[in-house]
Amino acid sequence: MASSVETRADADSDQGEDVTAHVTHLGQQARRAAAGLREATTGDKNTALHAMAAQLEQQREILRTANERDLEQAQQDGLSAALLDRLTLDDRRIDAMIAGLETVAALPDPVGEIDELSTRPNGLQIGRMRVPLGVIGIIYESRPNVTIDAAALCLKSGNAAILRGGSEAVHSNAAIAECIRLGLAEAGLPEACVQRVGTRDRQAVGALIRMDQYVDVIIPRGGRSLIERISADATVPVIKHLEGICHVYVDRHADLNQAWEVAFNAKCYRYGICGAMETLLVDESIAADFLPEMARRLMEAGVELRGCDRTRQLIAAEIAEESDWSTEYLAPILSIRVVEGLQAAIEHINHYGSHHTDAIVSQHLGHTRRFMAAVDSSSVMVNAATCFADGGEYGLGAEIGISTNRLHVRGPVGLQGLTTQKYIVIGDGHVRH
Amino acid sequence: MASSVETRADADSDQGEDVTAHVTHLGQQARRAAAGLREATTGDKNTALHAMAAQLEQQREILRTANERDLEQAQQDGLSAALLDRLTLDDRRIDAMIAGLETVAALPDPVGEIDELSTRPNGLQIGRMRVPLGVIGIIYESRPNVTIDAAALCLKSGNAAILRGGSEAVHSNAAIAECIRLGLAEAGLPEACVQRVGTRDRQAVGALIRMDQYVDVIIPRGGRSLIERISADATVPVIKHLEGICHVYVDRHADLNQAWEVAFNAKCYRYGICGAMETLLVDESIAADFLPEMARRLMEAGVELRGCDRTRQLIAAEIAEESDWSTEYLAPILSIRVVEGLQAAIEHINHYGSHHTDAIVSQHLGHTRRFMAAVDSSSVMVNAATCFADGGEYGLGAEIGISTNRLHVRGPVGLQGLTTQKYIVIGDGHVRH
Incomplete structure (x- = not known):
């Protein structure tokens, strides 16, 4: 199995020419998966999360081997001690990823909650139903654990995710993605619920953040320069986490x-x-x-x-x-x-x-x-x-970042921040006069 | 007084060269006004809305005279019958504007509402407080009544507004803006709570929609081409109302x-x-x-x-x-x-x-x-x-449009759609361990 992980990651660099086509394909797949996820039960989603946790537990050896390849390359490339630390996937961090999946599985599912349902004078019932955003693109840097955290929060909130991790963590991320894939399959959910951008080409980010047709929101996780670059170029809305003064x-x-x-x-x-x-x-x-x-x-x-x-x-x-x-x-x-x-x-x-x-x-x-x-x-x-100021301390259970946006979500972003509300209107043959 | 309205509108065309400086100045003024509005009481805001209604009532003659100037020009310019109808400000429409102000004054104020306040195991109280978005730019076409509707909703929700109406309605909008100004003054609120872009130069729109530092959201009201143009060029978030199929x-x-x-x-x-x-x-x-x-x-x-x-x-x-x-x-x-x-x-x-x-x-x-x-x-x-599908039918009291966005607000946009939530955290000397 270790060799399948290697092949998967090594194949990443071969796609240079057709980056836009690759990312568009991911977008189309994600849009289709999102339509199914809108209707997935909480039970199905939790089954997938538990199965992913079991896969991580089983594949510790493979995860560490993949991570060692990344660490070797990073040392050769002269990455700083701080970056090497972030990149490292030791047993303690694998434990944390497993615990994170279990935590998200235990959180209440916001999808389908109906708020403010009331009856108008004409007898129409009007309320708001909480629904997934659709397709979320996550762009992040070295920490491979973001792969599992982002996948878990997107899945539980009913969104399809397209993940683009840092190139320095490519083997680690590929190994984690394989655990995610197997977990989804075990719950009978489509693989395309969580996809990984399969190329290290930087153009992929540019394509992802301008693909309004297939991507509903971009969440960058990383330093200020990453976030500013993405915000400047994106046409898809961005949930930003800028500095904290x-x-x-x-x-x-x-x-x-x-x-x-x-x-x-x-x-x-x-x-x-x-x-x-x-x-x-x-x-x-x-x-x-x-x-x-x-x-x-x-x-x-x-x-x-x-x-x-x-x-x-x-x-x-x-x-x-x-x-x-x-x-x-x-x-x-x-x-x-x-x-x-x-x-x-x-x-x-x-x-x-x-x-x-x-x-x-x-x-x-x-x-x-x-x-x-x-x-x-x-x-x-x-x-x-x-x-x-932290999602865990605020009782959100888990967070995908802290939003410094004003619109949509401000502060720590948990499951609710990854959803939106639509109006539901229920009548009995009502017509407007 | 009629002549002061004419002077105000006629002055609009003289500023061609310094458009960016003019719009930047409006933005700075609006940002300052928004800081004050965050703390304005519901009573102050309602006083201003009632005073604006009284001004419209008193100034019917001036409003009609200003509107006739716009209509004459529009006829000379060969505008279609449909556009002329939208542009017309007759007594019935002035009545509707007055009624609209009274309706918004009667609506509950969403600002300051605290949701989901609960106590964490460590005794910290955490909740979310509803607060204004800040500064809202409204870009609209021929209907002059939008000037008053937009001003009323922005003010009641605690936001400063920068209004940019269609050039064909320039005299009508100037006359309405004068009623707004007098209403704000009567309530002791700063004039800059509601400002009108004082130039017909199209560059003003370009400057407004890219002024992230001073404008928090843009709401275009008009045809598809206006909305698409603005969405493509804006760096400020846009609440869009695209087509309804x-x-x-x-x-x-x-x-x-x-x-x-x-x-x-x-x-x-x-x-x-x-x-x-x-x-x-x-x-x-x-x-x-x-x-x-x-x-x-x-x-x-x-x-x-x-x-x-x-x-x-x-x-x-x-x-x-x-x-x-x-x-x-x-x-x-x-x-x-x-x-x-x-x-x-x-x-x-x-x-x-x-x-x-x-x-x-x-x-x-x-x-x-x-x-x-x-x-x-x-x-x-x-x-x-x-x-x-309409804010009035949904019980929102009034709407500023129907959002086809996924993020922040979906469907009819009333007062709540013009606000956001911040976290409030209340302790007793709490420190993190």
Whole structure:
């Protein structure tokens, strides 16, 4: 079986010339599969998810062998240690993929839910039924586990998926795709429910993101440059996950013990996540009480501080330049600004932030109500650390990313974000007068 | 006052060179106004809507004078009778605009609604708050009443609006915009909540639809060519209203009396609306009972019939060409096809239709359930005429169009379609472990 995986992946590079035809074919297959998936029962979909998990369990050896080929090539190509780590598929990560499939199988199926069904004066019943989006294209970089996570969420929400992983993970992705294929077959679902773009040619991405006829939405998962390139060129709608320039604002009515803990956690839980705090805003009236102890804790953890003039009168910090207020460090660096109060904090966040996740620490009900209404971000938090911005923490069970779009879905994208609603209208021979 | 309206509209043509600067300025103003509107109370917004209605009432004379100038010009330019009719602002239409404002004022305000607020095991409360989209650009053609309808819906949903009407209605739109301006002032809301593009230069549209920084969504209202042009060029997301190729499928379990009435109404209620039936599908097993009487009624109403071979064995009809199945006639023409049953009807609708509004006439519960799940349209109806596809009929109170998008909003777009949801997370000093 190992050799079949190799052949599958090696064949990828042979298709150069006919990239558009290949991607169009995938699109047509996906559109047909999506029509069947709209009517698949939750039971069928869960059977496929459990069967995929069983396949991963059985094929650990094959998965690791395929992954080793990718890792060898990546080392030859001189990829960084961080990229090599992301690419690695060890037993712990295979366990996580299996657990992920079981989690998604256990989630309630949003498809078919009917909301707001009510009866009009003429007796017509009108409501909205939750339905799949159709065909979803996922474009991602090195992590091979995205192959299984994306397939699981798309399948459970009734969507056909076309996956395009990074070329550095091609053998790992091919081996995982084989487990998916076998799982679908076991549940009697068409193979084309989850397809993998079978060429490393970059033109395939260009074709996929402009194939409006067959693809309903594109979800890129990767760095800013990938997402910006795709957004600029796509004609298919894109669910984007741009940067997180997240703020914690310490209000004059904050409980200072809470503020120290929340701000420290928001910065230091993990520096590299999109929900990490990048700027700390402090009300001028409590700055002298709050900042010295805050600075002590952060510096002890090795965080570099960059402050405004008023900050630097209270604590030792580098000078924050104008550009610091709009920088996502993803590193042990924090910019700090003393502000005149709630209004100034709101204005700073809406102006310099990225509308991702922002928090206020305050015990003043009116201030927290205002902050929640006025801050224009996908998540607004009160007395909680911004690093909670995560589908798992929000109870979505699993997420395919965090949307910084305004339309359709904002914040962590779970199963519901991969569906839409259509109107249903039920009458008894009703005609319009 | 009449002269101030004239000056305002006449000034429009002078700005040719600086179109991008003008539109950028509008965008910046709108972004600022939107920040204020996010926090405006329902009371303030309703005060503005009532004040606009009062202004329209007071300024009937000025509105008619401005409209006459547009009509004179349009006659000189040789516009068709249909376009002249759309352009006309008589007392009845002014009444309708006033009534529209009062209707929107009476609708519940969706902003601030909190859904699905629940408590996680760690005590964090997580929910979703409904919030405005931000800045909405509306691009429309001849009907001047769109100026007031769009302004009212955007304002009530807390969005700043940038309106770009047809050049043929420039004086009428300027006069209406003056009523809007005075209404906003009376409620103490910034004028920039509703702005009108002050140039007839076509480049203004190009600038508006690519101004991602200041505009969050574009809603074009007009013919297919306008909408396609805008969709192709826009980088801002577009809520599209493309064609309605609507079907009625008469199932073998239909009540034939209902089927005759529903199908007749779907075709003949009004030929020119997007919810008008364009293709009638009939199950083969009841075609001989159903079609002759159906044809008699339709031909009596002057509807031209075009049928498949099997249809033409039962009734007198022209030959339906392949292209008929994908044509939106918007005219007294109907294509008719005899199909093998439910599955064939679903496949025909999903293949040839436009995913707008489609109906089944049937008393068979299983067939209606399957039809509702499998037909991939923004509205799916059971025993009701497709011409019900309308925000008013659905109880939305008012609509800004019917979306044929899949993402964000599908079907009639009311206040809720002009909003989005953000996550709110409320804790007590919560940190992540």
